[in-house]
Amino acid sequence: xxxxxxxxxxxxxxxxxxxxxxLVGPLQILRGLGAPFRTAVVGxxxxxxxxxxxxxxxxxxxxxxxxxxxxxxxxxxPGSVAAMANHALQTYLKATAESATVVASVCxxxxxxxxxxxxxxxxxxxxxxxxxELELLGARYERARFTEDGKFIxxxxxxxxxxxxxxxxxxxxxxxxxxxxxLGLEYDPQPPFGGIDWTQVGEKELTRQRRGGTGxxxxxAQELLAERPDLLQRLRLGR
Amino acid sequence: xxxxxxxxxxxxxxxxxxxxxxLVGPLQILRGLGAPFRTAVVGxxxxxxxxxxxxxxxxxxxxxxxxxxxxxxxxxxPGSVAAMANHALQTYLKATAESATVVASVCxxxxxxxxxxxxxxxxxxxxxxxxxELELLGARYERARFTEDGKFIxxxxxxxxxxxxxxxxxxxxxxxxxxxxxLGLEYDPQPPFGGIDWTQVGEKELTRQRRGGTGxxxxxAQELLAERPDLLQRLRLGR
Numbered sequence: 001x002x003x004x005x006x007x008x009x010x011x012x013x014x015x016x017x018x019x020x021x022x023l024v025g026p027l028q029i030l031r032g033l034g035a036p037f038r039t040a041v042v043g044x045x046x047x048x049x050x051x052x053x054x055x056x057x058x059x060x061x062x063x064x065x066x067x068x069x070x071x072x073x074x075x076x077x078p079g080s081v082a083a084m085a086n087h088a089l090q091t092y093l094k095a096t097a098e099s100a101t102v103v104a105s106v107c108x109x110x111x112x113x114x115x116x117x118x119x120x121x122x123x124x125x126x127x128x129x130x131x132x133e134l135e136l137l138g139a140r141y142e143r144a145r146f147t148e149d150g151k152f153i154x155x156x157x158x159x160x161x162x163x164x165x166x167x168x169x170x171x172x173x174x175x176x177x178x179x180x181x182x183l184g185l186e187y188d189p190q191p192p193f194g195g196i197d198w199t200q201v202g203e204k205e206l207t208r209q210r211r212g213g214t215g216x217x218x219x220x221a222q223e224l225l226a227e228r229p230d231l232l233q234r235l236r237l238g239r
Numbered sequence: 240x241x242x243x244x245x246x247x248x249x250x251x252x253x254x255x256x257x258x259x260x261x262l263v264g265p266l267q268i269l270r271g272l273g274a275p276f277r278t279a280v281v282g283x284x285x286x287x288x289x290x291x292x293x294x295x296x297x298x299x300x301x302x303x304x305x306x307x308x309x310x311x312x313x314x315x316x317p318g319s320v321a322a323m324a325n326h327a328l329q330t331y332l333k334a335t336a337e338s339a340t341v342v343a344s345v346c347x348x349x350x351x352x353x354x355x356x357x358x359x360x361x362x363x364x365x366x367x368x369x370x371x372e373l374e375l376l377g378a379r380y381e382r383a384r385f386t387e388d389g390k391f392i393x394x395x396x397x398x399x400x401x402x403x404x405x406x407x408x409x410x411x412x413x414x415x416x417x418x419x420x421x422l423g424l425e426y427d428p429q430p431p432f433g434g435i436d437w438t439q440v441g442e443k444e445l446t447r448q449r450r451g452g453t454g455x456x457x458x459x460a461q462e463l464l465a466e467r468p469d470l471l472q473r474l475r476l477g478r
Contacts, residue, residue: 058294
């Protein structure tokens with residue numbers, strides 16, 4: 001245990017093949033909170049972890065080091081499928097969620113979080129292309145940038161973690177601090193072709209988007225989730 | 240040289256104390272381009288590099304490995320001050336900028352880029368709090384999310400790298416691909432308290448923002464830029 005009584009830890013969970021921006025968006029924002037908050041990327045061990053980009057990140061602390069985080073954030077990514085059956089990660093999520101004040105997910109990080117059973121019946125956001133899986137796992141999909149239900153704050157795909165983290169920063173330290181962090185990161189977004197026109201996003205684009213990333217891993221779910229037949233059954237992938 | 244003739248390398252430069260999101264925003268977007276483009280985080284060597292967060296990243300390739308990148312992107316961060324006098328980095332920037340089709344910066348990454356002399360007289364964007372230093376280094380500050388002048392595309396603070404990279408993706412592979420990447424990252428931003436109200440950002444906030452990060456390092460410029468008396472003089476920090 002390296003945690004001191006006065007430190008309020010914000011633990012960002014790392015696992016293989018996470019989407020790097022899912023983790024880094026919230027990390028960059030929440031590190032700006034300053035004391036008593038401290039961010040830490042935590043993993044099962046301290047070995048470098050390959051992300052969905054070609055870059056590895058190295059956790060600074062292990063699950064054993066921070067047993068009582070104030071806030072837990074789980075990113076999504078192609079590895080979120082395997083993370084549903086990752087025993088160490090599932091155990092850590094369940095054990096820490098009990099005493100944490102906030103449990104948050106970004107993108108398909110909602111899937112391993114749902115696999116703990118903690119999102120049963122809750123209103124939850126997730127990457128738009130994986131709403132079906134989320135519902136099969138027992139949550140109620142909410143099309144929103146992020147959704148708060150009890151201590152759970154779940155966000156839409158990848159970049160939504162930035163909006164969610166600014167909301168979380170305000171919740172933890174007040175709106176003034178959150179807006180100061182926003183100014184520091186010059187987060188005054190202007191997507192060059194505008195926001196997403198959801199009226200143009202149909203089945204064809206859904207199929208296309210699910211060909212890679214998490215979607216590609218779901219086609220391997222029989223193997224990846226072999227130790228969680230309950231999940232395979234819920235996802236209608238049971239033999 | 241690991242580069243193949245057919246590969247168009249997008250080199251993201253890493254150096255100590257860079258701002259992690261400056262690097263990861265563009266990396267996450269541009270990795271989505273697929274062949275013939277390939278992203279690589281390049282550093283002077285392959286040792287882990289401490290970022291402004293508590294996380295280290297490990298370059299995948301060295302400057303020597305990728306001598307002819309098609310695109311170069313330099314992030315900002317507190318370390319951008321020392322990067323102005325980083326001989327290996329300055330040499331790499333100057334050598335590769337000649338044949339690159341695009342040289343881009345995020346946030347205060349414009350400062351080490353300006354230190355090469357390549358931005359002399361050009362219209363350039365940078366983190367809002369460091370416009371003065373940019374102008375002292377010979378560029379003309381442009382208040383914009385990103386600015387394109389010749390082969391140089393420079394962006395405002397941190398998160399602006401995301402908007403810039405979507406523009407760059409369209410430039411390299413077409414608007415349709417860029418918008419598909421945007422959809423994959425669900426980049427439909429909704430800052431919880433709205434965008435930045437620039438009418439509320441005055442001298443007081445400028446002073447406050449410059450207390451940390453790059454601003455704190457500028458107070459150490461006499462030491463950090465000791466080997467570049469020309470820059471100290473331009474920044475009016477000469478003895």
